[in-house]
Amino acid sequence: MSGKMRFEVSGKAKNMTAELQAKNHTIIIDEPAEMGGADKGQDPLSNMLASLAGCENVIANMVAKEMMFRFKQV
Template identity: 50%
Template sequence: MPKIIERVTAVSQGMQTKVRSKNHELIIDEPPAMGGKDTGSNPLGTLLSALAGCENVIANMVAKEINFDLQSIEFDIRGEFDPRGLMGDPNVRPYFQKVTINAKVKTSESEERVQELQEKTDLRCPVYTTLKAANVDLVPNWVKA
């Protein structure tokens, strides 16, 4: 299979960044306390949003492959980080130390099958595996809704 190139373009003004991805626009900003106008999610919130979206896409692909009755998934994802890193402290990494992924899976399947779906999804999700490669402590908690 040939490699796929994912491309975005971005224009920034102050703290706000308008990103184009194919035919879609995404606004990334900071709240006023950080010098922004709060017109969009901040970058770390956007990363967690990408994780939720990616996990959902991969879970739907995996569900079809393993004949899993996936009706929906509800995510509550929380990332913990020490802000001293992004404020310039070289002894503190500027990204998440821990990300907890709570997922409620609406399905007729058993809890064991939900765990199978979660494990297979996490192995294939590009955003999840990128965070894992960055040594982020990932805590997946998938349960039957």
């Protein structure tokens, strides 16, 4: 991997719902009805935790590859 990577997210929000664009993906973040949302997407905390798990998975796989270690799963 060389050079800098650029990440950008844009979107719009109405009430508790945020519709976001990241590259060519649409992400909808919303609260469940009991929290005042419409439950159109995952809640913000679950989204953050899923992002953290995804990052940990990528790092583990990159380190395993660098070490020439056969990695099966996290």
